[in-house]
Amino acid sequence: MRWSQAFIPTLRDDPTDAEAISHRLLVRGGYLRQLMAGAYSLLPLMIRVRSKVATVIREEMDRIGGQEFLLPAVHPAEIWQKSGRWEIMGDEMFRLRDRKGADLALGMTHEEVFSTLALELRSYRDLPQFWYQIQTKFRDEPRPKGGVLRTREFTMKDSYSFDMESAGLDSSFDRHYVAYQRIFARLGLDAVPVEASSGAMGGSDSIEFMVRSNSGEDDVVYCGACGYAANMERATSRIDAIEDGAVHAEVEKFATPGVRTILDLSTFEGGAARESQIKSLVYMMEGELTLVLLRGDHALVEQKLQDGTGAIDLRPAHPEEIQAVLGANPGSLGAVGVKGVPIVADPALAGRYNMVTGANEDEFHLRGVDVERDIEVTTWMDVREITDGEACVTCGEPLEVFKAIEVGHIFKLGTKYAEAFGVSVLDEEGAAITVIMGSYGIGLERNIAAVVETHHDEKGIVWPVAIAPFVVVITVLRADVTEVLDAGERLYRDYQQAGIDTILDDRVERPGVKFADAELIGIPYRVTVGPRGLENGLVEIQDRARGTTEEIAIGDAISHVIQLIGQ
RNA sequence: CGGGCUGUGGCGCAGCUUGGUAGCGCACCUGCUUUGGGAGCAGGGGGUCGCCGGUUCGAAUCCGGCCAGCCCGACCA
Structure with a gap:
């Protein structure tokens, strides 16, 4: 290429709406231009990089026996209705109608289409199968950001494995794990595999590959000593026991005028330190009001609550809903004496006594609360957020929390889609066996952005040779x-x-x-x-x-x- | 969806308070000089001032509505 003839519109100044380094450099360097929120035109330089990334991915997918497909981006509503996700995906799915009035969707992912094709799998002899594609995905993200880090239209390599039994799935999963490590290494990315939540769609053994970056949107909990690594949505830690005193007090109500927050109460005369308070959050889960209890200084991880309860429809309750059931407003809520409302409590509260919590009466709190004596906990469930420096569950050394970009995600789907679509093969005895699936994704543009985030200096991008334009x-x-x-x-x-x-x-x-x-x-x-x-x-x-x-x-x-x- | 902010030439911005039909830097075009780290001089081209409506003799500027974008939060296989 002759530069004099190339379309490389570099800019001397950073565009003002660009925050992330990768966003600034890719726009300034003439790789990208924004068309609208979450949609970018990829310019010739970007196309060269993307195609090299795609080549790396293809080579590694082919190495483990992957077969490349290209499925439609427009899908009929029926297949999504069949899997039940037509409803579940909600506003995140772009929907449209064709000229006949039929409901269509733009593909956010392709389990449904691949499952439809998998109907033609007949015999156990056909398995395992690894099918993949590199295709545009559409997700109407509520908040696209970071340039090409989170967009509404992006290229994804998604692959799916089909096996006879869980041992086969384990092996397919492991092969993808290895392939992914090779891919990221070749892209020059230091990607840490972390335990992750598989989200609302079920599945197990969910592993995300994370690249440390301040532009990342996820928090990773990492132990430098033993290598434990988990997404914040999933991470646990060991915390020091708290001494509640020799005397086991009885519950006593006291007036707390003007106290609205944990912090207020920690400085209030007759109040208590934050770790000796019970934080009472109220959630509306599947239409049912639920109390969630945490130690006063701990934060809730909503995803843990969602994973632990299986609730898909979950949100903080509105003040009116809380008032109607508990009789008080946020700021004076508690679980003591509450009946008929599910109560989820974090294990950090187990065995605690002499605690302070809201009295379910505005401007009043209770002291001398013994969690297990005074509260009818329905479910004990780890829902708290880990903070930097807490002890690792496996080795006890201090944990580190850092921001990271999710560059890949692999997880076991199980039989959910195979059952919904009736994907089965005959085994040696001629009996129909439902196949078991795995799902594996890599976002191409996001990976490129992650490379830029980790390979640049004050002058610009420093591409690894493997993917330089x-x-x-x-x-x-x-x-x-x-x-x-x-x-x-x-x-x-x-x-x-x-x-x-x-x-x-x-x-x-x-x-x-x-x-x-x-x-x-x-x-x-x-x-x-x-x-x-x-x-x-x-x-x-x-x-x-x-x-x-x-x-x-x-x-x-x-x-x-x-x-x-x-x- | 809640909060904050912004829409003026390709990019970065001023002008708006105090209405009089648009300006600066970079980029672009022509000429001359210059050429190992974002050149100088001279000349030139390019803008429905996000959109719609209102007020006014007159609106980039004032008022109302809408749209778009950015940031924080919520949300997010």
Whole structure:
């Protein structure tokens, strides 16, 4: 490619609406342009990167026996109704009607379509099958953000495994696990596998691959000592026991005018420290009011509550709903004496006494509360949020909490879809066996963004060679001088013949502009051809990642770069 | 969905309080000079001021409605 003919609209200034580093650099570097919230046009440079990422993914999927498909992005409502997700997906699914008035959806994922195809699986001899595609997904995210990190339309590699029994699924799952590790390694991503929630759709052994980044939206709990790693939605920790005192007090009501929060009560005369309070949250779950109790200084992880109860429809209760059932407003709520309302309590409250909680009467609280004596807990369930520095459950060392980007997710689906669609094969005895499925996803643009998040400097992107849009840029200084441009052209042909993706910067621009652009868009190796070096038969070769620059004889320019790539 | 903010040329912004038909930097085009880290001079092109309505002799500016985008929260296989 000749730069003078390429569409690479670099910008000198950051676009103001870009926050994440990857967003800023990809827009500034001429890789992306936004069309609307959560929808981006991918420009030629981006397409080159994306296609290299896709190649890496294909190679690794094929290595474990994957077969590539391409399924439609528009789906009939029927298949989604069949799996029950037409309702469940709610507003997140783009829906439309065709000219006949039939309900259609844009695919958010493809379990339904692949399951339909899997109906043609007949015999146990056909299994296992690994099917994948690289396809556009549509999700009407309530809040797209971070440029291409979270969008409403994006490319995903999704794959599905079909097995006879859970041992087979385990093996398919493990093979994907290995393939994913290889993929991320080749992309230059340090992806940590973490235990995760499989979400509302069920499944087990859910593992997310996480890349540490401040632009990430997930919190990962990580133990540097033993390697324990889990998504915050799933993580547990060991916490120190709290001494509640020698005297086991009785419940006593006391007035707390103006006290609305845990913090208020911790400084209130006659109140209690935050860890000696019971935090009472009220949720509306599947239309039923539920009390959720936590230690005063602990936060709730809603996903844990959702996973633990199996509730799909879950939200904080409105004040009127709370008032109607408990007779008080938030700020004075508690579970003591409450009957007929499910009460979920976090294990951090087990065995605690002499605690303070709301009295279910505005402006009053109770002290001397013994959790197990005074509260009819329906379910004990870990629902609390881990904080940095708490002890690891497996080794006791301090845990670290960091932000991360979810670059891949693998989980076992079980038989949910196979049952809904009737996907079965005959076993050796001729009996129909429902197949068991796994589901595995990688978001391409998000992975590219994650690479940029972790591979850049103050000047711009620093692509790993494997996915750089071009591996070499030949920067011709004085492209208006025939001899210099000719020398650049010859090198350009030589690099191409050596099979190295090269762009020739033949623009008549000042050196500073060319250097800055090359660094911004992140080409790993820059070969500078200028009149000064040419007099001595030399070019300058710069290694973007290492920051090194060497003068090399023109004749060695190709072999030198090949050697650098090999290192 | 709640809270905050913003829409003026391709990008970044000023002008709006105090109404008079749009300006700056970068980018772009032409010419000359310049050329190893975002050049200089001269000349030039490009904008329904997000949209609709209202007030007014006159609206980028004031008023109302709508739309879009960004940030925080909620939400999110």
